[in-house]
Amino acid sequence: MSEKLITEEKRVFMTGNEVVAWAAVAAGAEIMYGYPITPQNEIMHYWTRLAPKYNRKFLQTEDELSAGFTTVGGVMAGRKAFTATAGPGNTLMQEPMSMAEAMRLPTVTIVQQRGGPSTATVIYSQQEVTMTTFGGNGEGLRIVYSTANHQELFDYTIKAFNVAWKYRFPTFVLGDGYQAKMRESLTVYDPEQKGIEFVPAEPYVGKPGTPGVDREPGHYRNTYNVEEELYEVLQGYFKDYAKMAEEVAEYQAFDTEDADVVVLSHGVVSRGAKEAVEQLRKEGKKVGYFRPITLRPLPEKELKELAGKAKKFLIVESAQGQFAKLIKDVIYGASVEIVPFFKPGVGITTDEIVGKVNEIL
Amino acid sequence: MTVQPAMPKCWRPETKPHKFCPGCGHGLVLKALGEAIDELGIQDRVVFGCDIGCSLLAWDFFNVDSIQTHHGRTTPVMTGVKRANPDLICIAYMGDGGGYAIGSQHLVNAAARNEKITVILALNTVYAMTGGQMAPTTMPDQKAETAPYGRNVEETGYPTQGPEMVAAITREGAYVARGTTANLKQLKSYIKKALQNQMEGRGFSFVEALSACPTNWRTNAEKTWNFVQKEMPKYFKVGEKKVPGAEEKEGQ
Numbered sequence: 001m002s003e004k005l006i007t008e009e010k011r012v013f014m015t016g017n018e019v020v021a022w023a024a025v026a027a028g029a030e031i032m033y034g035y036p037i038t039p040q041n042e043i044m045h046y047w048t049r050l051a052p053k054y055n056r057k058f059l060q061t062e063d064e065l066s067a068g069f070t071t072v073g074g075v076m077a078g079r080k081a082f083t084a085t086a087g088p089g090n091t092l093m094q095e096p097m098s099m100a101e102a103m104r105l106p107t108v109t110i111v112q113q114r115g116g117p118s119t120a121t122v123i124y125s126q127q128e129v130t131m132t133t134f135g136g137n138g139e140g141l142r143i144v145y146s147t148a149n150h151q152e153l154f155d156y157t158i159k160a161f162n163v164a165w166k167y168r169f170p171t172f173v174l175g176d177g178y179q180a181k182m183r184e185s186l187t188v189y190d191p192e193q194k195g196i197e198f199v200p201a202e203p204y205v206g207k208p209g210t211p212g213v214d215r216e217p218g219h220y221r222n223t224y225n226v227e228e229e230l231y232e233v234l235q236g237y238f239k240d241y242a243k244m245a246e247e248v249a250e251y252q253a254f255d256t257e258d259a260d261v262v263v264l265s266h267g268v269v270s271r272g273a274k275e276a277v278e279q280l281r282k283e284g285k286k287v288g289y290f291r292p293i294t295l296r297p298l299p300e301k302e303l304k305e306l307a308g309k310a311k312k313f314l315i316v317e318s319a320q321g322q323f324a325k326l327i328k329d330v331i332y333g334a335s336v337e338i339v340p341f342f343k344p345g346v347g348i349t350t351d352e353i354v355g356k357v358n359e360i361l
Numbered sequence: 362m363t364v365q366p367a368m369p370k371c372w373r374p375e376t377k378p379h380k381f382c383p384g385c386g387h388g389l390v391l392k393a394l395g396e397a398i399d400e401l402g403i404q405d406r407v408v409f410g411c412d413i414g415c416s417l418l419a420w421d422f423f424n425v426d427s428i429q430t431h432h433g434r435t436t437p438v439m440t441g442v443k444r445a446n447p448d449l450i451c452i453a454y455m456g457d458g459g460g461y462a463i464g465s466q467h468l469v470n471a472a473a474r475n476e477k478i479t480v481i482l483a484l485n486t487v488y489a490m491t492g493g494q495m496a497p498t499t500m501p502d503q504k505a506e507t508a509p510y511g512r513n514v515e516e517t518g519y520p521t522q523g524p525e526m527v528a529a530i531t532r533e534g535a536y537v538a539r540g541t542t543a544n545l546k547q548l549k550s551y552i553k554k555a556l557q558n559q560m561e562g563r564g565f566s567f568v569e570a571l572s573a574c575p576t577n578w579r580t581n582a583e584k585t586w587n588f589v590q591k592e593m594p595k596y597f598k599v600g601e602k603k604v605p606g607a608e609e610k611e612g613q
Contacts, residue, residue: 031445059444062470066437069430069467073441076428077408081445099431205426205442206449210405212373212424219421221429223413 005054009189016179019150019186020084020110021046023157026191028198029108030079031057033070037089038122039177040112044084064089068096071107075100076220078203080161082108086177087116090128090135097170098136102222104237106164106201110157110173112180115345124177125345126267129322132172133296141237143171143248144296146267150184156293158191165199167244174295176318178268178347245297252291255281256306259288261339261357265316266292266323269348273316276353287357295323300330307334312360316353320344369395371404373424380418384585386572387415389542390483391422393549393570394452398425401556403450408442410435412455412464414490416483419454433464436471439478450559451478458488461497461521472527475534475564479555482523482567484597485574493577497521500596505577520596527567528602534564537603541571543590544599551601563605571597 005025014022020043024032032051034044048058061067067083074081085093090111100107113128115121134140143163145156157173164171192198204218211217224230252270255277256262265273270291277289290306292298307313313336317323320342328338341348341356368374372395381387398404407425411417413432420429430438439451460468460482468480487505488494495505495512498520502511528537536558540548548570555566571593575585 033441033444057444059440061437061440062466065434066440066467066470069434069437070441070444072430073428073438073443074445076438077442077445077449079445081441095431096434099434203446205408205428206406206446207426210424211426212371212404217373217421217424218426220427221417221420222431223417223420223429 004190005050006188006190009187009193011185012188013183013185014150015042015181015183016150016153016175017042017112017181018046019153020157020173021050022188023154024082025050025054025056026188027158027161028080029056029082029161031059031074031081033059033061033067033074033081033083035061035064035067035085035089037064037086039114039180040084040086040110042180043110064092065095068093069099072096072100072105075105075107076204077206078201080165080201082110084110084112086112087114087128088119090131094131094135097142098138099222100170101136101138101141103220104168105170106168107170108160108164108173109170110175113174113176121345122177124318124347126176126269126318127322127344128174129295129319129326132174133326139234140296141169141241142296143167143169143294144174145172145293146174146295147179148268148270148291150179150186153179154186154188158196162196162199163248165201167240167248169241169244174267176268241297248294249297249299250293251299251302252289252293253302254289256288256290256310258286259310260286261312261314261361262288262290262306262310263314263316263353263357264290264327266295269316269318272348272350272353275350276357279350279354280357285357285361295326298326298330303327303330304334307331307336310336312337312339314339314341314357314360316341316348318343318346318348370399371395371423371425373421376421379422381415382576384573384575384582385415386485386542386570386574386589387419387483389545390481390548390570390572391419393545393552394481395423396549397553397556400553401560403556403560406448407450407452408439410439410451410453412459414456414459414488416454416456416459433459433462433467435459436464436467436480440471440476443476443478447477450556453478453480455480455482456489457482457484457486457498457521457523458496461523468527469530472531472535472565472567475531477559477562477564479559479566479568481552481555482569483572484523484569485572486520486593487574487577489574489577500592522597524567524569524602531565531603534605535603536563536566536605538601539569539571539597539599541589541594541599542573543571558605571599
């Protein structure tokens, strides 16, 4: 039995769900709590095959509420714990993740988006953006990475554990059914060999010593008696969030300098957008590409700057404007014209984006 | 000079007097629990989880690590802690609304999986924190804010028999009992056995405690005590419902 799943860098050909399970093992995740829902099931399937070989644990719970709350318990016990869900499961997951926000718990949740609202399709969408970024009865105190391909699923699942434990905000990797089920080539590696340092997990409960004798007890709550008390706690959280945002926000952009139209997209749709922009540039058209990798927090400075330069933003997404709403909120007041290209619950091809850009250029 | 009865050692003196209403049963249940923790010498290993409802007022009650969770979700949080670190002694503390209504799926499944945690449930027949609505355990014809003419069993069914249900769905290794704040010595012994069951890794343990809510019952001391001591046990029978090893003994 090898101590490590990945001892040297290698090329592999896998489904996205398998990639996530491998990444979680490589990231040092110690326990997964999960409940079946398509299209994330195979994350659990691969995890349960790998886990006993690498001394990791798994619990199949009674529903997503329980999967989320056991994950909360797992991190409070000081373990790198995670869960995975989709669609209606993600809806239920918002309750425990709201507790994680309130108590600054470094949970990691993988979301493989499916169609919505309700049961809809088990296939694909980008309709869980609003819920994953701002779900729960709170203020969106969380980190959300939107991945575009299997390499990113691997890289950002590993990163999610580190970022969650460093900043203590619940962290999400937002994939989708296409990424979950599709098979694709990527390079897997041992993060430590790459110089990635693991942020250690720390227990909230069960530290050494007797509480009240050797140390103060850990008393963790998410309820407050008076308005001012809650207000003060939240002000501290917002301050931490803003500081974290500067260090965590990520994006990709090219050809935006002189662009009349900038195509904005995220996740798997950005693959089509990238190809479309490259193609249009070859034809000499002034088109640029911008893709936030973090949907929470967004790269606000860069988006604002871009909105002051470009004539039009073409916002492309497999939802009816959930991503666009996030962007519009950031760039409020800018002169740029927003052109929507929304296909809720449906994939978007390069040709469609090229066609749309040509229409509005 | 007045002599104060000794507090359990694991109580946190800085947070006393506690936050519960005068006459509330929670203080008594938590006294029995505190003494059990002291006698077992597990203060350094206990993680105490409390639910939403009046039980949340216990979030800083003990000098033990404590987590206040959401309504009904204390069972999965404690399950998560225990699965991640089996050396800890995990206690999920809740009321009857949390355990038998909003969190019933968690209670049932934790019991069915034989989670090595201890659930302690204070039963006072009402949703107390929210103002005295009908609970799954409201007695037939008992008045509550959402049953102002008394609980009509034709429309709303009969009170949930929690320990009987848990005993029915657990297998060998589980410990299940119903105690009462009217008999603290017995309640403490049940809680102690439940914790020992977890410490020995035998399986799920569950203790329901009959408890009082004079605030929402709108009862004076005499009527409160009468309800706990005489009325509630007519429907909720006190005693051990499942004891590890008992079934084997019966066969001998």
